[in-house]
Amino acid sequence: MGATTIEKILARTAGRERVRPGEIAVCRPDMVIQLDLPMAMDGGWYRPKKIYDPDRVALMFDHAIPSPSIKDASGMAEGRRFAREFGLKHFFDVGQHGISHVVAAEHGLARPGELFVCPDSHTCASGALNCAGRGIGMSDTLQAMTKGVVWYPVTPTIRYEFVGALPPQVSGKDVFFHIAHTYGGHNNASLEFGGPGLAGLAMSARRTIATMCAEVGAEFAIFDYDSVTEEYLRDRLDRPASPVAPDRDADYLDLRTIVLADIVPYLILPHSVPGNGTKLSEFNKIIRIDQAFIGSCANGQIEDLRIAAQIVRGRRVAPGVRFIVTPGSQAVYLQAAQEGVIATLVEAGAVVTNSTCGACFGYHMGVLAPGEICITASTRNFKGRMGSPAAEIYMGSPATVAASAIAGVITDPQAFAREHI
Amino acid sequence: MPDSTEIVRTGRVWKFGDQINTDLILPNTAFRLPKHEQHKFAFESIRPGWVDAVRPGDLIVGGDNFGMGSSRPVGAVLHACGIVGVVAETINGLCLRNLTNESIPAINCPGIGAMFNEGDNARIDFRTGAVENLTQGRSIRGIPLAPLLADIVIAGGVIPMLVAEGFIESEPFVAAVN
Numbered sequence: 001m002g003a004t005t006i007e008k009i010l011a012r013t014a015g016r017e018r019v020r021p022g023e024i025a026v027c028r029p030d031m032v033i034q035l036d037l038p039m040a041m042d043g044g045w046y047r048p049k050k051i052y053d054p055d056r057v058a059l060m061f062d063h064a065i066p067s068p069s070i071k072d073a074s075g076m077a078e079g080r081r082f083a084r085e086f087g088l089k090h091f092f093d094v095g096q097h098g099i100s101h102v103v104a105a106e107h108g109l110a111r112p113g114e115l116f117v118c119p120d121s122h123t124c125a126s127g128a129l130n131c132a133g134r135g136i137g138m139s140d141t142l143q144a145m146t147k148g149v150v151w152y153p154v155t156p157t158i159r160y161e162f163v164g165a166l167p168p169q170v171s172g173k174d175v176f177f178h179i180a181h182t183y184g185g186h187n188n189a190s191l192e193f194g195g196p197g198l199a200g201l202a203m204s205a206r207r208t209i210a211t212m213c214a215e216v217g218a219e220f221a222i223f224d225y226d227s228v229t230e231e232y233l234r235d236r237l238d239r240p241a242s243p244v245a246p247d248r249d250a251d252y253l254d255l256r257t258i259v260l261a262d263i264v265p266y267l268i269l270p271h272s273v274p275g276n277g278t279k280l281s282e283f284n285k286i287i288r289i290d291q292a293f294i295g296s297c298a299n300g301q302i303e304d305l306r307i308a309a310q311i312v313r314g315r316r317v318a319p320g321v322r323f324i325v326t327p328g329s330q331a332v333y334l335q336a337a338q339e340g341v342i343a344t345l346v347e348a349g350a351v352v353t354n355s356t357c358g359a360c361f362g363y364h365m366g367v368l369a370p371g372e373i374c375i376t377a378s379t380r381n382f383k384g385r386m387g388s389p390a391a392e393i394y395m396g397s398p399a400t401v402a403a404s405a406i407a408g409v410i411t412d413p414q415a416f417a418r419e420h421i
Numbered sequence: 422m423p424d425s426t427e428i429v430r431t432g433r434v435w436k437f438g439d440q441i442n443t444d445l446i447l448p449n450t451a452f453r454l455p456k457h458e459q460h461k462f463a464f465e466s467i468r469p470g471w472v473d474a475v476r477p478g479d480l481i482v483g484g485d486n487f488g489m490g491s492s493r494p495v496g497a498v499l500h501a502c503g504i505v506g507v508v509a510e511t512i513n514g515l516c517l518r519n520l521t522n523e524s525i526p527a528i529n530c531p532g533i534g535a536m537f538n539e540g541d542n543a544r545i546d547f548r549t550g551a552v553e554n555l556t557q558g559r560s561i562r563g564i565p566l567a568p569l570l571a572d573i574v575i576a577g578g579v580i581p582m583l584v585a586e587g588f589i590e591s592e593p594f595v596a597a598v599n
Binding site for chain 2: 039140
């Protein structure tokens with residue numbers, strides 16, 4: 001019996017011929033990221049006496065920047081000291097910043113076939129680039145960056161095969177919602193994505209899907225490497241890619257086919273994701289919104305911002321609605337500025353913010369009041385996630401959020417397009 | 422004479438449902454608090470007063486996907502609350518890491534929810550996966566704790582291991598608040 005992509009990457013980094021489900025693989029990471037938040041939180045950071053490789057330990061500020069508090073500022077001052085002390089090759093301070101998973105993709109630090117380590121739960125984002133990543137804890141990260149060791153339970157793998165192509169107004173976010181709605185949780189399983197429809201699935205869609213797999217409890221989530229991956233990574237890598245493909249006779253827990261042409265816009269209801277969705281075409285309630293948000297590691301890409309701009313162009317955000325858009329990185333911010341995307345959004349009444357994790361986790365901007373309703377194209381809808389536990393968070397694609405911001409109520413972007421575009 | 426490497430916990434059970442997420446265990450409003458205060462908001466939005474009712478040595482019986490969500494240190498929070506073991510229908514993989522690294526043994530045990538009422542006493546042998554409901558006289562078998570994870574639990578968590586091996590300083594860095 002052959003091996004899956006994840007089994008192969010775990011085996012290589014564990015120095016083993018093979019690993020099998022049920023084992024714990026003890027691996028040497030190819031890249032370890034540290035973030036600002038662990039250094040600001042009491043108990044999250046112990047000063048290292050050594051690190052395993054200064055070229056393979058990167059520091060990225062993303063969760064709380066520019067600093068909203070003295071405590072966050074002090075954490076980042078410590079981060080700068082740490083980067084200097086050990087001569088880190090990769091340090092992304094304020095100005096070079098972005099959300100870590102976006103920055104890692106842009107700078108070629110999440111490389112095909114490699115093992116990528118980061119103390120943020122959406123580290124499975126790297127899977128879009130055929131790079132193995134799963135969120136780990138703050139103490140795990142200390143172990144990875146000092147000792148060069150990280151352990152993973154080897155889980156069974158579920159493989160998704162894409163066929164066909166997506167219809168208009170439907171994006172990678174809806175593909176993920178379809179999977180979460182149809183199949184529910186994926187706890188204790190890794191996910192692999194491929195199939196004949198993969199070639200037509202843009203890298204931005206893949207990145208959204210991979211990032212979101214944390215929300216169905218997946219261990220790893222990884223895409224096959226193809227010409228789209230190769231094209232995205234052109235001129236970004238500082239060493240040749242070593243893509244990994246599954247064996248033809250790899251052992252899967254399940255094989256599932258996703259017909260992309262059948263995917264429709266979904267809405268996820270408040271407080272959890274798996275099995276908690278509805279097709280927007282079948283959603284008849286009028287839900288008035290207070291806030292609409294597009295951003296995060298899942299939806300802060302230039303493609304997401306373009307979708308929003310296209311929908312709001314020449315229109316106004318509904319009275320009483322706050323429409324907040326957060327680019328995923330400085331590079332996305334700059335590109336959006338150069339393309340006129342930011343001007344279009346601001347003309348419509350949106351607020352375009354600095355790149356940070358901020359509003360997605362309700363830490364330092366865009367925070368919700370009790371009783372408020374938000375529709376978001378970000379990562380999570382947990383109770384209290386974006387502010388008050390008495391607020392409600394619905395989730396949709398960037399198109400759904402932008403259309404809802406204009407309409408003032410939760411809106412199906414396909415119906416909106418038929419009526420307005 | 423019990424084996425010193427045994428991981429057996431006997432205690433009172435707190436029962437939680439499916440999809441208990443990290444933001445319920447450690448809301449972001451507690452992030453900037455001193456470490457010894459971060460646990461005071463655990464489950465506040467769904468079970469106000471729980472932090473005052475939980476006692477050192479208590480156990481959690483969870484539902485499906487217990488601890489889903491972010492990297493925030495929920496192991497440290499539950500440790501500070503006095504929780505000494507977690508058994509759930511399924512435990513989220515990231516939560517499992519954070520529990521293990523804080524020396525809280527945690528295993529999956531499909532069917533556990535139907536076995537316990539809140540307040541029952543449990544005896545859990547994490548190495549073998551044997552779970553007993555001492556109150557009701559019933560038992561079930563979960564998935565044994567992997568030996569490598571058991572070693573981390575026995576060592577008192579990963580931070581003491583890294584300190585002992587000389588990789589990190591023995592006291593945490595504390596960011597200034599003013």
